[in-house]
Amino acid sequence: MSIRPRYRRVSALQRQFFNREGLLAVYDEELEGISERPRILNVVGVGGIGKSRLLQELRHRTPDRYRSARLDLQLPALRQQEDALAVLRTEFGAQGVKFDRFDIAYAVLWQRVHPQLQMDRKNTPFAEESEVLSKILDDAMGLPVFGTAAGLVRLTGRAIANRQRRHRIEADSTLQELDSLSNAELGHAVTYLFAEDLRQSAQEQPFVLYVDAYEAMVPAPIPGGRSFASDAWLRDLLGQLQGGLTVLASREALPWTAYDKEWDAVIRRARVEGLPMAARLDLLNQAGITEIPRQRSIAEASAGVPFYLHLAVDTHVQNPDRTEDAGTSEEIVQRFLQHVAPDEVRILELLSIARTFDLEVFRTVGRHFDLPANLLTWESLTAYSFAYPLPLGWYRLHQLMVSALQGHLSPAVKREAHAVLRAHWEGLADRMERGAEERGVARSSPLREAVYHGLRAGNLAPDEILKHADRALRMSSRQAVDGMVKDLRDHLAASADHTEAPSSVAAIRDAADCLDAESRLELGDTGAAMALTPVRETSARSVVAARLALAGANARRIAGESALAARIFEQVWEDHSGEARTSAGLCVADIRMWQGDFQGAFALAEEVYAICSPEERVIRGDLKRLMHLGHRFLMDFARAQDLLLQAEQEYRAVDAVIGLANLRTNRAELLAFTDPEAAVAEAGVALEVQRELGAQHEIGKVYTAMAIAQIRMGQLERAELSFRNANAALDRAGYRSGRARADMFRAFLLLRRGEPEAASALLRHATREFEVCQVYPSLILAIHRATELIGLADADITAAADRARPTIRPLGAAHELEQRTEHVLSMFVEVDS
Template sequence: MPIGPRYRRVSALQRQFFDRENALSAYDEALFRLPPSDGPHLLNIVGVGGIGKSRLLQELRNRTGEAYRTAHLDLQIPALRQQEDALAVLRTDFGAQGVKFDRFDIAYAVLWQRVHPQLRMDRSSTPFAEESDVLSKILDDAMGFPVFGTAAGLVRLTDRVLTSRQRKQRIKNDPTLRDLDNLSNAELGYAVSYLLAEELREASRERPFVLFVDAYEALVPAPLPGGKSFGADAWLRDLLGQLQGGLTVVASREPLQWAAYDKDWAAVIRQVSVEGLPMAARLDLLSAAGIAEGGRQRSIAEASAGVPFYLHLAIDTYHQNPARLETTITSEHIVQRFLQHVPPDEVRILELLSVARTFDFEAFRALGRAFNLPAHLLTWESLTAYSFAYPLAQGRYRLHQLMVAALQSHLSPAVRRAVHARLRAYWEEAVDRSGGLPERGGVSRSAPLREAVYHGLHAEEITAEQIHACADRGMAMGGRQAVDGIVRDLRDYLAARPDADGSLREAADCLEAESLLALGNARAVIDLAPEVEREAGTAVSARLALAAANARRIAGESRTAARIFQQVWDEQSGPVRISAGFCLADIRMWQGDFAAAFDLAVSVYEMCGTEHRGIRADVTRLLHLGHRFLLDFDAAGELLTEAEEEYRHTADPFGSANIRTNRAELLAFTDPEGAVAEAAAALEVQRELGAQHEIGKAYTAMAMAQTRLGAYERAASSFLSAYAALDRAGYRSGRARADMYRAFLLLRQGHRGECLALLRRAVAEFEACDVYPSLVLAIQRAALRLGADDPELAAAATRARAGLHLLLPLDALERRTDAMLSLFLGAGA
């Protein structure tokens, strides 16, 4: 921390006040509802260190107005944490505003002399001798003779010096004053508090009061989670519990847990959380202090995480040395502000926990054991009771953003790496404890895998292959979001380390490409991996090559994609080879080589064990699609049911969603009414996943069914929606297939010329993409049924027949094709 006067850093109290509308509103409401005398009323302002609670109390006091008496008790001042000193401050503040404390002054004088028996009671040594009308008259009347502070003696002297009969009687008959001499010192202190509260209550009938108590945690530095604090704050609770006719505002870092002593406190205390300043308020605060608009102002505002202490620190630093603003705000300022009043042993474990983005009790225990620090439940409950520890789902916590960076600066690089290594092991163990089972939504159980990768990276002990293994495990648990999170973490890690191992960058590219493919964003994958004609040496390189090839398949570059699939299939082994085999079977199918595709698909299926159920489901779904394109709808339906069952075991949300799309496509041929409903259901789940190519296919299936049902306007609208999604995905062959079926709609609407033009365009696209020769044959037969003997279509059909390798005789496929065309062309064609 730079050397300099701490006084210079208190200027925040003099700066313009911003925001805090919720706290101001709660305070105004509490004042408005304040009865003249109806028990205690507490407003608890809660927030982390540096969030601006003291400044807020000052603003509240400034806004209170002359209709109320106010006093301020700052527990950051050590002397004011003692009962007698705190009571003296309150008596002075309220006394200066017209409150008469006759009985309190007498009782306090008794307490004072009980605690200081060596002092004689005179104007120089008696508290409030000048301010108190009663004591000043007693001491004047004594005329220099010693006065001993017994309650009975002072009451007798009061009777002699006061002229007001009413005041005499009230003092003389007060039961508390009569009992003072018989009380112990501790009991005498509580009696003094009682009399202060009583005289405040009486004065509040004409003018209510507001008491502001700042920095409660200074009085109780280490509260237990249950709220009890071994009596350190007993005198304060006793005093505030007796205050009637006014409002007490207590600022604390943690919520007051006084209901642990008496459940009635729960109805008395209203808590108001003070959160970080919104961005607009941060910028306004910096502008008002002279830090102008621009990149510097924005960077300071963002770095502050909304904590005004940071902003004021930046302002003070700027005024002292504008040129060194970014380099002179040290983490030590933040540490001291956040961890003030935190015991040293807890600070050490917090330093270790700052390395974790999220932690739970078992992670806390793992670090405590590894570094020989307290790791028992009491310490855990104490740590998580602090307001800078934010609770998350599933019993996890995170520390405040500013505090994290500050605490980590206390750890050496070697210790940080060791902590990361232990946390990686912990999160991997957490996945094992869960059994690796998928959970609804897929995120909660796969999230530890993301944490394991994050800590493995920062421990500098994880390889690209291990990262992919974690990502695959996350996908098997239905955790696509966790995989996307791993990619983000990799990108952040690499951005901070340009010279990192190139295999890590390749791993990030591969995982991102696979995620983009699941969304159907082929163009983004091509941009990410423009060089596909390269050696796929490692498993990670091979996976990236497969992703790049799949993107090109979607974009219509089927020959390039097939060549890469074949290369990976020939050169790799293990899971990557299985994936390449599936991709190769897939593209062979769409190129018309059904025989080779089916044989390869069966071989791939047999290579898959139970750990590859996702690939098995994909293969079964591919076989379904092959039979559907061969127009064998019964076999296609059976395989679709088998694939759905396989996907159910994997809990893959994309696979299950794609099954719905495929079912809608199948029903478009067999049950058009059911297809419309199924397509609507498919669209709902595909929109949640954001898979544009599947959205386009679902709209195409819906439009096909609506065409058969005679709902032509709805079908036209569905085709337009299909085009929009397919174009966003860059799915050329999918768009051409939609063109083919939209041509049938145009024919039904009486647009024969437009129908034939669209059929010719679809054939051109199929040939350009080197896919769907069976559909090329179907289009040529449709044109013949319409009486259009088109030479170009005839030539395309000849080329298609040469490329087809079927599982059935060609004439059998032609008969099935004619039956299918009758469904869509209508009775007149």
């Protein structure tokens, strides 16, 4: 905290007022609605949000036809009934309000409390300001204490000439009863007569009372409003103020309905939110902080709390050359925690470690550190306005508090707290995965929190990060995994001070890159996946290294670098013996199939399937789906259908969202050759699923299947549009071989439209792309046969077919593949007779 005069901070009240138009409108509405009943506008907001400045602005804008007074409960003396009433009487009295009856009652109360003092002009409150008391004391000629209220009333008859005022005093039943009242009852009577005199004056001129910092009177809010009567006199006063408006600022909404439901009809609540960004920037600009990057930095850090902005301005005024605004966080947290019970601050410091918390998190932390973890403490903590409620019983602390509160904890305590929270979230994830409980959170989010806390506890290995991510995916949450990646990146950025070992930082970075690359691949963002996985000569023995290598190789396979991808796949399959081995085997089988070695691909797929554990249902489903694709490219559609059903069984057993979505794509692709009408319907459903996931390469494949089916149905215009959509998605994904396959079938569309030259050129282009990407030799042979059937033989295509033929190792005899290929081609081209 900076060492400087605290008085200087009052300057915030003199700076330009910004924003709050909505609150000003509410205030104007309440002013117009003043009637013969009490009315309270409760302005609510966290410490530092600008409530005091707002009250000042409201008073400044109030028309002269209203009297006004202010009661600042931050001053300890004004939390006492007698002192507060004296201040209000002085302010309103200076504006012409006659407090005849109150002055007499207050003198009686004063004499009751100070019996040793003589009642004269020197010792009696308001003796100079009160016309009634001054004349009474003048007539009394300095006599000793009169002793009774009745005596004061009798003297009034001689002291006041105005018959109406004299009669009002002499006939007042409350004044007649003062001498018989107990001290407590006398205090109530004094409040009543203050309200009565103010109400009487309000018939001629209404009033507004501004009450600031209610939380100073009730520092520990308790749900239900039970504040042990510390604010009883204030409630009693405000409940009697008719003919005016009270504007009361507090950090928590007034809980007075716990005493009487009728308060609901009296109190209107208006929340003071953080300043919007434009207002923050205007405030800083007006205060002399004009450098745009610095403005933006301060404005974002402030979270819309004006107190933070004014601290930054004060820092700038004292030292304009200072580039940072550090040192304000401690002042912020002191502002927030002002009036918070001391025994609650410690548990708040520990809760600041948790990004969100509920009753169970609170109890877990409290019990571990031997702090109060009972329900009463919980209700008190969550009643503070800086504890923001979230749905279903969850809370978070105001972001400006978090870092400052954590700064109160030693590194050892922070690590231990993170370890406790990691264990809590992992236990919750276990129970939710078994379906044992519903906690109002997504099933996968506890796993993200476990990773977050495990990183900061320093007890989470990189391979454990991947395990948690895999569990989240099995729970159908790519969003949770993306959140883990963000948390990992943030942790790495915070570790730039080299407090962690370089090897540890590198391992965590690899884990982040791995998860990020895998996510990008699912979205079809090949370029980003490749950027995250540069080719490097390192061992793939660890799980993280193996999966990172596989992600990079898959990205390169999609981009057309099949030879490099195959080499990486083979290396991981040979070197790695851990959990990623089955994934490596799947990838090797996959690339072998695309390169035409169907026999080797199927043999390896069966081998990998045999070593899969029963829990690896997703890999098992992927292997079945791979073999389905192999049979589909071999034109054996019946066998392909059987394997697709087997893959679906594996996916559904664990509700594998990605696997089931890709299976939708494959079903549309298969139906395009077996039932085109059903294919179009299935493609429509698949598009909805893949768009929700954002998988561009899958979207391109679905549109291609739809176009193929539409060609077969004779819907050529629709097919053309589908091909355009397919190409756009495939190009976005950088999926060269997928785009070439779409071009191959679009060439058949051009043939149907009578454009043989354009079709021939497109077939040559598709053939070149297949060769460059080193994939689909069986499709090169199909293209060659199609050109023969339609009389468009091409030397380049013939040469490519000659090169492709030896690379194909089909299942069964080669002539059987040729017969099936001829059958499929007959669906699209007419044989030239």
